[in-house]
Amino acid sequence: MSKAIVASEYGGPEQLVYTEVEETAPGPGEVRVKVAAIGVNFIEIYRRQGVYQVPLPNVPGEEFAGEVVACGDGVNWLSVGDRVATAKGAGAYAEFVNVDALQTVRIPDDVTYEQAAGAMLQGLTAHYLCNSVFPVGPEHTVVIHAGAGGVGLLLTQMCKLKGATVITTVSTPEKEILSRGAGADHVLSYDDFEVKVRELTAGVGADVVFDGVGKSTFEQSLLSLRKRGWMVLFGAASGLVPPFELHRLNGLGSLVVTRPGLWDFTETSDELNWRTSELFGLIGSGKLDVRIGGIYPLKDCGAAQEALAGRGTTGKLLLIP
Ligand code: NDP
Numbered sequence: 132m133s134k135a136i137v138a139s140e141y142g143g144p145e146q147l148v149y150t151e152v153e154e155t156a157p158g159p160g161e162v163r164v165k166v167a168a169i170g171v172n173f174i175e176i177y178r179r180q181g182v183y184q185v186p187l188p189n190v191p192g193e194e195f196a197g198e199v200v201a202c203g204d205g206v207n208w209l210s211v212g213d214r215v216a217t218a219k220g221a222g223a224y225a226e227f228v229n230v231d232a233l234q235t236v237r238i239p240d241d242v243t244y245e246q247a248a249g250a251m252l253q254g255l256t257a258h259y260l261c262n263s264v265f266p267v268g269p270e271h272t273v274v275i276h277a278g279a280g281g282v283g284l285l286l287t288q289m290c291k292l293k294g295a296t297v298i299t300t301v302s303t304p305e306k307e308i309l310s311r312g313a314g315a316d317h318v319l320s321y322d323d324f325e326v327k328v329r330e331l332t333a334g335v336g337a338d339v340v341f342d343g344v345g346k347s348t349f350e351q352s353l354l355s356l357r358k359r360g361w362m363v364l365f366g367a368a369s370g371l372v373p374p375f376e377l378h379r380l381n382g383l384g385s386l387v388v389t390r391p392g393l394w395d396f397t398e399t400s401d402e403l404n405w406r407t408s409e410l411f412g413l414i415g416s417g418k419l420d421v422r423i424g425g426i427y428p429l430k431d432c433g434a435a436q437e438a439l440a441g442r443g444t445t446g447k448l449l450l451i452p
Contacts, residue, residue: 132153133151133225133226133227134149134429134430134452135149135152135190135222135225136149136429136430136432137150137190138187138188138189138190138191139188140187141179141181141187142181143180143433144179144436145433147179147191147224147432147433147436149429152225156201157201157229158203158204159203159204159205160203160206160232160233161203161230161231161232162199162201162202162203162215162229162235163200163201163202163203163227163228163229164197164220164235165198165226166196166197166225166226166227167197167198167244167452168195168196168244168248168449168450169195169223169224169449169450170192170195170223170253170447170448171192171432171436171439171447171448171450172193172194172253172281172439173368173440175224175436176439178191179436190221190222190223191222191223192221192223192224192225192432192450194217194220194248194252195220195223196214196244196251197215197216197228198213199213200227202232203229203232208232209232209235209237214237214244215236215237216235216236216247216248216251216407217251218255218397219231220234220235224429224450225429233400234403236403236404236407236411238411239411239415241415242414242415245421245423245426245449246421248449249421249423249446249447249449250285250414250419250421250447251407253281253282253447254285254410254419254421255396255406255410256282256286256393257282257285257286257289258409258410259393259396259406260286260341260365261273261286261289261290261341264361264363264389265341265363267290267293268295269295270338271290271295271296271339272296272297272332273290273298273338273340273341274299274324274337274339274342274352274355275299275300275340275341276340276341276342276344277299277300277301277344277368278300278301278313279301279305279306279307279310279313279445280343280368280444281424281446282365282366283299284310284313284420284422284446285419287310287313287315288313289419291313292413292418296317297315297316298316298318298319300319300321300344300348302320302442305445306445309446313420317331324351325352325354325355329355332357336355336357336358336360337355337357337360338356338357338360338361339360339361340352340355340360340361340362341365342362342363343365343367344367344368344369345367345370345371345372346370346371346372347370349375353379353383353386358384359385359386360384360387361388361389362386362387363389363391364388364390365391365392368442421447423447423448423449424444424446424447424448425448425449426449426450426451427448427449427451428450429450429452431450432450435448
């Protein structure tokens with residue numbers, strides 16, 4: 132037997148029960164991993180609440196790093212003892228996880244388990260947003276909401292490495308300091324940010340808004356954009372954006388709106404490995420700082436989720452089994 136978190140009903144953090152579960156051998160194509168660090172993500176809160184439906188009972192979590200302790204049939208490219216990480220390892224809130232080996236990547240020696248678990252989901256998200264959804268360059272002014280959050284800090288650093296001008300939004304002076312530390316050129320509060328973005332861009336507007344906040348920022352984000360600008364809605368930390376009349380995009384200056392998701396940008400092993408090797412390369416060379424905002428014992432995952440939902444966190448929260 133080993134320990135895991137099991138949720139049997141939708142609801143609050145009290146549904147996340149630390150309990151014993153059966154040990155199982157990895158199936159064909161899987162590896163069994165002794166988990167060293169687990170990333171906490173918003174999607175786990177939505178799933179716990181039933182906003183996104185999952186089969187119950189359910190072991191939450193998807194993002195972790197750890198050591199391979201057994202390989203299933205057909206897995207000949209990984210060995211016992213390898214250090215691996217994944218953003219798609221269902222049932223990550225556990226001491227041991229069986230995971231599709233194709234969804235794992237090797238962790239280089241110069242990247243720690245904590246950095247890997249802290250960067251897989253948000254780092255890959257930041258990577259696909261600024262490389263593939265809207266390829267950012269030195270000629271661009273980008274707006275990034277929640278600039279001191281997990282994705283926000285990483286995306287700000289990546290956009291700065293590409294030479295862009297970065298404007299972020301944050302809710303507190305402490306978060307402003309963090310966002311500036313990540314390289315943001317201008318850090319705004321959420322009040323009337325669209326007016327300030329226009330001022331900062333000589334009335335033109337930003338080229339792209341990366342918006343993971345959603346409901347409370349969407350309308351102002353549209354008003355922050357230049358003609359033919361890109362509205363990249365990638366999350367809903369404040370709630371889902373209500374239905375939207377597409378015709379309005381014309382009057383707002385032929386805007387583009389997209390709602391991308393990580394899985395569509397890491398569909399093949401080649402794409403996953405390309406993004407991860409760039410991400411780990413930046414981390415290992417010290418160009419990208421993965422800020423760990425808090426470390427909780429696995430059994431306290433409910434408190435970690437509440438902290439994330441309560442807007443009090445900066446950077447990445449980790450669980451340690
Ligand atoms: P963050 O660490 O950014 O935390 C969310 C932040 O959003 C808060 O810290 C807060 O920052 C801001 N916020 C604004 N309004 C609210 C509110 N009402 N309630 C809570 N937070 C609020 O989280 P992550 O980096 O983990 O994720 C950011 C977003 O990206 C999430 O929406 C997540 O679901 C999404 N995501 C999307 C992916 C994709 O592929 N589409 C993949 C990964 C994440 P402040 O106080 O400064 O406003």
